[in-house]
Amino acid sequence: LQTQSQLGFCAWNPRSSLLGHHACSITDETHLSSGEGLEGNASQGYPPNEVNEAVWSRRDDCIDKYCIWVNQGFFERGIAVVTTAQNYQQIKHLPSSATDTKDNNDRFSFVDVPGRGKGLVANKAIRRGEPIVAAKPALLVHRGLFEDLSPEDLYELLDMAVDSLPKTGRESYMAQAGEMGGHLATNILFTNSYQINLGEPDGFHYGTYPDVSRLNHDCRPNLAFYIDQNLTHHTRAVRDIKPGEELTVSYIDPLQVRIARQERLRNTLGFSCGCSQCSLPKSEADASDARLLSIQEIESELSDFNSQAASPAMIERLMTLYEEERLVFNMAGAYTFAALNHNLSGRAEMAQKYARMAVEADILEEGPHSSDVQSMQILASNPKGHWSFNLKPGRCTLSSLLSSFQLALTH
Numbered sequence: 001l002q003t004q005s006q007l008g009f010c011a012w013n014p015r016s017s018l019l020g021h022h023a024c025s026i027t028d029e030t031h032l033s034s035g036e037g038l039e040g041n042a043s044q045g046y047p048p049n050e051v052n053e054a055v056w057s058r059r060d061d062c063i064d065k066y067c068i069w070v071n072q073g074f075f076e077r078g079i080a081v082v083t084t085a086q087n088y089q090q091i092k093h094l095p096s097s098a099t100d101t102k103d104n105n106d107r108f109s110f111v112d113v114p115g116r117g118k119g120l121v122a123n124k125a126i127r128r129g130e131p132i133v134a135a136k137p138a139l140l141v142h143r144g145l146f147e148d149l150s151p152e153d154l155y156e157l158l159d160m161a162v163d164s165l166p167k168t169g170r171e172s173y174m175a176q177a178g179e180m181g182g183h184l185a186t187n188i189l190f191t192n193s194y195q196i197n198l199g200e201p202d203g204f205h206y207g208t209y210p211d212v213s214r215l216n217h218d219c220r221p222n223l224a225f226y227i228d229q230n231l232t233h234h235t236r237a238v239r240d241i242k243p244g245e246e247l248t249v250s251y252i253d254p255l256q257v258r259i260a261r262q263e264r265l266r267n268t269l270g271f272s273c274g275c276s277q278c279s280l281p282k283s284e285a286d287a288s289d290a291r292l293l294s295i296q297e298i299e300s301e302l303s304d305f306n307s308q309a310a311s312p313a314m315i316e317r318l319m320t321l322y323e324e325e326r327l328v329f330n331m332a333g334a335y336t337f338a339a340l341n342h343n344l345s346g347r348a349e350m351a352q353k354y355a356r357m358a359v360e361a362d363i364l365e366e367g368p369h370s371s372d373v374q375s376m377q378i379l380a381s382n383p384k385g386h387w388s389f390n391l392k393p394g395r396c397t398l399s400s401l402l403s404s405f406q407l408a409l410t411h
């Protein structure tokens, strides 16, 4: 489950256009960069870790341009990477042991969830913002394998990669669920992988994280996740959670209407969603779909700097729709629209309020070092000095100032 779909890709969304960079959210791909001028998280770059190539070994058996690199000591369980030589240049920078992450595994237990296989439930009350787990990938596979290789070659490479892992890594990989049938290592990858982009144009990979692969999907989940520049998968609570509640994430774009969400999950991940939002009675599901369509319409309007329809009332309507739709795990984009649109129209105080809310939500949804957090921090710190202040066409242009002046003279 990556974020959007098994083999789907993150589209540029209205929010990313508005911000002027590629801002794939938790429901899209996670974007990493080498820090060499790429858009997105370019300012994060890779931390200045020493490259210890001695910890990586390359297996001899490459197929086409894809080879297997293994780091047996990676977070005690190892990692196998099937990729190109160029992408390996990025991967070899990954730190192999924790300096900053502490797992909180006492927060949850693994249980059987009726109709969904295994899942995670909270052992105790969890507050919004609390970290749940920081997971490391066991297998990273270049997207191109699925396009360039025959099934036989694909299966052979994946089997070799999994076999190269130390025993604990191999066992935890193979213990994950497989939903699609067929070749087991491939099936497990399809059922459990997240999309990861190491950088354009060729950095698309799938990563599996056995420590979080038991997290089931909910269209209105209680956790948000992001993957950082070290490929660590972070989950955080987006609302207060009671002991015994199942912990869930969303595998897909939550702003799609019910039928689209269900088709997406069925076609790309092979299951029929039984979450509370998908199980609503028809009248409530129709009302939910109508709200989701209104959200799309309003966001499209708010993403147009020239829109004359965008108004404070429209922004407040957007907030109400998000609240009614229980989209608490996906608020950063809506707050960003609100902050920028208020500022475009010269409402600095409202812009600052929403920019602060966007920062708080973005930290949960995209991580503290994401470019979105930085963009909104800049706006929150000085709305009037921000490029967007009073930029709305028709406001404070020379001609509007002149006509106000003439109006004043005639009275």
Ligand SMILES: C[S@@+](CC[C@H](N)C(=O)[O-])C[C@H]1O[C@@H](n2cnc3c(N)ncnc32)[C@H](O)[C@@H]1O
Pocket: 001, 115, 116, 117, 118, 119, 176, 177, 179, 191, 192, 213, 214, 215, 216, 217, 218, 269, 270, 271, 272, 273, 274, 275
């Ligand atoms: C990444 S795994 C999640 C953990 C899985 N339940 C297990 O036992 O390992 C994804 C699989 O869990 C099941 N699943 C997750 N969310 C579900 C949902 N909302 N409704 C039905 N099945 C779900 C599906 O079988 C799906 O292919």
